[in-house]
Amino acid sequence: MLLIHCPHCREDREEEEFSYNGEAHIVRPLDPESLSDEAWGDYLFFRKNPRGVHREMWYHAVGCRRYFYAARNTLSYEILHTYCVGEKPQIDAANEGAGA
Amino acid sequence: MKKYSGFSLFSNALSYHENWQKIWRSPKPKREYDVIVVGGGGHGLATAYYLAKVHGITNVAVVEKGYLGGGNTARNTTIIRSNYLWDEAAQLYELALKLWEGLSQELNYNVMFSQRGVLNLGHNLQDMRDIERRVNANRLNGIDGEVVTPARIKEIAPLINISPDCRYPIIGASWQPRGGTARHDAVAWGYARGADALGVDMIQQTEVTGIRRENGTVVGVETTEGFIGARKVACVTAGNSGVVAAMAGLRLPVESRPLQALVSEPVKPCLDTVVMSNAVHGYVSQSDKGDLVIGAGVDGYNGYGQRGSFHVIEHTLQAICELFPAFSRVRMNRQWGGVVDTCPDACPIISKTSVGGLYFNCGWGTGGFKATPGSGYVFADTVANDRPHPLAAPFDVDRFNTGALIDEHGAAGVAH
Ligand SMILES: Cc1cc2nc3c(=O)[nH]c(=O)nc-3n(C[C@H](O)[C@H](O)[C@H](O)COP(=O)(O)OP(=O)(O)OC[C@H]3O[C@@H](n4cnc5c(N)ncnc54)[C@H](O)[C@@H]3O)c2cc1C
Ligand SMILES: [Zn+2]
Numbered sequence: 001m002l003l004i005h006c007p008h009c010r011e012d013r014e015e016e017e018f019s020y021n022g023e024a025h026i027v028r029p030l031d032p033e034s035l036s037d038e039a040w041g042d043y044l045f046f047r048k049n050p051r052g053v054h055r056e057m058w059y060h061a062v063g064c065r066r067y068f069y070a071a072r073n074t075l076s077y078e079i080l081h082t083y084c085v086g087e088k089p090q091i092d093a094a095n096e097g098a099g100a
Numbered sequence: 101m102k103k104y105s106g107f108s109l110f111s112n113a114l115s116y117h118e119n120w121q122k123i124w125r126s127p128k129p130k131r132e133y134d135v136i137v138v139g140g141g142g143h144g145l146a147t148a149y150y151l152a153k154v155h156g157i158t159n160v161a162v163v164e165k166g167y168l169g170g171g172n173t174a175r176n177t178t179i180i181r182s183n184y185l186w187d188e189a190a191q192l193y194e195l196a197l198k199l200w201e202g203l204s205q206e207l208n209y210n211v212m213f214s215q216r217g218v219l220n221l222g223h224n225l226q227d228m229r230d231i232e233r234r235v236n237a238n239r240l241n242g243i244d245g246e247v248v249t250p251a252r253i254k255e256i257a258p259l260i261n262i263s264p265d266c267r268y269p270i271i272g273a274s275w276q277p278r279g280g281t282a283r284h285d286a287v288a289w290g291y292a293r294g295a296d297a298l299g300v301d302m303i304q305q306t307e308v309t310g311i312r313r314e315n316g317t318v319v320g321v322e323t324t325e326g327f328i329g330a331r332k333v334a335c336v337t338a339g340n341s342g343v344v345a346a347m348a349g350l351r352l353p354v355e356s357r358p359l360q361a362l363v364s365e366p367v368k369p370c371l372d373t374v375v376m377s378n379a380v381h382g383y384v385s386q387s388d389k390g391d392l393v394i395g396a397g398v399d400g401y402n403g404y405g406q407r408g409s410f411h412v413i414e415h416t417l418q419a420i421c422e423l424f425p426a427f428s429r430v431r432m433n434r435q436w437g438g439v440v441d442t443c444p445d446a447c448p449i450i451s452k453t454s455v456g457g458l459y460f461n462c463g464w465g466t467g468g469f470k471a472t473p474g475s476g477y478v479f480a481d482t483v484a485n486d487r488p489h490p491l492a493a494p495f496d497v498d499r500f501n502t503g504a505l506i507d508e509h510g511a512a513g514v515a516h
Contacts, residue, residue, distance in 0.1 A: 001409050002401075016411050020400040022355070041501035045353040045444045049342035051404045074356070075404045 002077060007084045008064045021057040023047045024069045051075055055089075058082070101297035104208055123289060124296035129303050132329030133161045135483060136321055137336060138308045138344060140164030142173040142284075143461060143468065144336035145291035146476020147483070152298035154477070155484035160300045161330075162292075163323060165307035169288025172338050173469065175406075175438035177361050177395040179374050179383065180470040181218045181279030183238045183245050188494040188506050189447055190241045195491060196474025197278060203473055209290030211282050212388065218279030219253060221377040221423075223268040230510055231274045238276075248275045257373055259426050266422055268380050281374060281385055281393075287472055303328075311348040317456035318348075332457040334483045339404065339439025341462035348455050353500045354441040354463050358399040358408035362435040364427075366390030375423065382419035384427075392430060394420055398440065398466055407437040440465050445505040450479055450492040459483050460497070 002015040029035055029043055048054065054074050059067050071080040071089060083089055102108065102121045112120055135151055137144045140162045151157045162168075180200060182193035199206075200213050222228040231247060238245040250262040253273050262270050292302055303325075310322030311333060320329035337344045339356040366389050376383035383395045396416035399408040413435060421428040443449060443463035448471070450461050461479045464471060478489035488496060499505055 001411060015400075015409055022402075037501045037503075041353075041503075045500040046351050047353070047355055049352075049355050049402060051340070051343050051356075054402060056401070072401075074402050077403060077405055 002079065004058065004070070004079060005082050006060045006063055007068050007082045007087075008060065008066045013060070013063060017060060017062045019059045019061045021059055021067070024055040024057045053080065101293065123293045124302045126304065127301045129161060129163075129301065129306070129325065129328050130159075132320070132331075133301075134159040134330070135332045135334060136160070136328060136330040137162045137334045138321065139171070139335065139337040139340075140168040140288070140292070140302065140304065141171045141336065141338060142169065142287050142291065142472040143338075143464070143475045143479070144334075145169070145288055145295060146472050147334055147336060147461065147479045148300045148476075149291045149295040149298070150477050150480035151484060152295055152300050155480060157484055158299035160295070161303050161328065162295070162300060163303045163306050163308055163321065163328070165305070165324075167304055168292050168302060169285045172438040172440060173288050173472075174285050175361065175436055176284055176469040177383065177385070177393050178281045178284050178469055179218065179279070179376065179385065179395075179467075180213070180282060181276050181374075182243055182470070183218075183220070183234060183274060183276045183279070184508055185234050185237050185510055186506050186508060187241060188491075189508050190238060190243055192474055192478070192491050192495070193471055194241065194243050195477065196471045199473035199477060200282065201278075203282075203287075203290070207290040207294045209286060209293060211286045211290050213280065213282040214388075215278050215280040216373045216385075217256065217275060217277045218374040218376065219248075219256060220274045221253070221270050221375065221379070222272045222274075223270060223377065223379040227379055228272050231272065234510065235274050243276075244278050245274055245276050248273050257371060257375055259370055259424050260375065261423060261425055268422070270423075279374065281387075283388075284469065287469075291476070308344065308347070311344075311455075311458065313348065313455055313458075316454075318458045330457075332459070332483055334459045334461065334479065336461045336479070338462060338464065338468070339441050341441050341460065345460065348453070348458055350453055350455065350458075352449065352460065352462065352497065354443055354449070355402050356404055356439050357401070357442050358403045358405060358437045359440045359466050360396040360399070360408040360413055360435060360437040362394050362396070362413060362432050363387070364392040364394070364430045365433050367392070367430060370426070371424075377419065377423065380419035380422065382416045382423065384420055384424070391433065392427065398442065399437075404439050405437070406439055442466070444500070446508040447506045448475070448495055449497045450475070450482060450488070450495040451497040452482070452486070452488065453497070457486075
């Protein structure tokens with residue numbers, strides 16, 4: 001069971017209150033009509049799957065019902081930090097230890 | 101290789117079973133191989149076996165970072181069935197099921213394949229519509245299956261609770277009599293022994309750390325024991341496929357998730373079939389040793405930790421206790437997790453890549469054990485001939501760009 005710090009509620013809450021929304025910071029294509037099949041496939045299906053620090057989106061489903069980001073290590077399951085949408089992460093991925 | 105038989109059992113008994121032949125050699129790696137299979141799980145070992153057996157390619161090594169079969173192969177709940185919805189998937193899993201039916205003979209190794217039948221329960225109207233559609237599709241593909249009523253389910257599995265006033269009453273099921281279970285590590289060991297006898301080298305405790313390429317073509321793999329040359333490299337690394345693909349600068353549409361299972365203390369025979377439920381999310385069978393083998397759902401997040409969250413197990417056990425109230429008093433013995441490689445359409449990737457001589461077989465996610473023989477068979481053919489086997493062609497990684505997905509979330513929805 002993960003204990004997750006919701007940056008909106010500013011509280012550590014149990015994993016069951018949250019749902020997972022996968023890789024964070026995926027930018028929606030601005031001009032979808034002009035995308036190649038490769039670029040579409042990439043946008044829809046190809047996700048980072050690091051064995052190490054992963055930037056991901058979580059949803060506080062039965063709490064404040066707001067989205068936020070987390071930097072989490074997928075091997076140790078340690079959550080390095082969580083931050084609100086629109087906020088700059090405090091540390092950048094390169095300084096977060098274990099490889100990408 | 102000495103053949104196993106009633107006679108060999110008898111004669112070895114005379115020397116107190118101390119003189120059995122080692123079931124595979126443990127050679128030093130050669131300088132170069134025709135094919136290196138990365139990953140010594142069931143799928144990798146089956147691939148090596150069929151490369152040698154069917155295609156006569158025997159200068160092959162299986163390079164495994166841990167021990168043979170120690171990945172998901174030895175962590176799974178061993179459910180075998182072929183009742184998938186779409187033609188492409190149904191044909192692939194049915195090929196595997198046909199191979200299972202002759203596998204112990206083929207390998208001269210008892211893989212304890214037991215066709216005890218598989219029930220997939222329906223708990224609401226939409227479940228039943230899906231079940232009927234899937235069973236009809238199966239029958240059109242020549243795959244056995246029927247839609248059964250609660251009364252018939254009760255005959256098949258007498259301990260099950262078909263009372264209409266529980267939270268999610270059972271209102272029917274699909275029944276595939278040819279489905280069942282097998283002994284997971286026996287499958288790995290049987291293929292390893294068969295491949296070894298044909299000249300394939302088993303290289304254990306050796307992790308592949310890089311894939312060396314020249315002019316867009318593989319020339320070998322870097323390992324913790326040094327460089328090993330290879331004309332072709334076939335990667336079958338399940339949950340770690342994304343990591344291995346990155347070694348060759350490739351990306352895969354797979355995400356690695358923890359999937360958990362647990363077993364109870366051994367009890368007397370009480371369940372002689374496999375029962376699975378998508379809707380309440382649990383599945384259970386009883387091993388020959390007597391323990392109840394229970395599979396949980398996949399965890400919500402990506403993870404390589406080979407462990408998962410407790411609430412997932414709790415949820416599964418709630419479902420099992422509702423399906424089988426008698427099991428509420430059984431104590432659980434062990435719990436573990438594996439790292440499964442989930443694909444967006446719940447179907448595998450069996451594919452050439454943009455790198456010459458580099459192939460991937462992955463994305464089997466929560467349900468690849470059942471496919472082990474078929475997966476190895478079509479992948480060996482793909483690698484040997486450098487073109488997709490006809491049954492593997494729809495599973496090319498290209499489908500995520502062309503859009504020709506094979507959506508098996510319905511048939512594969514429950515982690516199994
Ligand atoms: C809890 C659980 C229950 C399941 N239940 C079922 C079920 O009931 N029915 C079903 O059909 N399927 C089930 N599955 C899925 C099934 O186990 C897998 O799809 C299948 O076993 C995959 O086989 P494999 O040989 O590809 O993978 P694995 O057995 O995982 O083999 C991959 C191997 O690659 C090795 N490897 C990884 N990286 C490297 C590297 N860099 N260098 C060298 N070696 C490497 C690993 O050590 C591993 O041994 C379940 C899985 C889990 C975890
Ligand atoms: Zn919150």
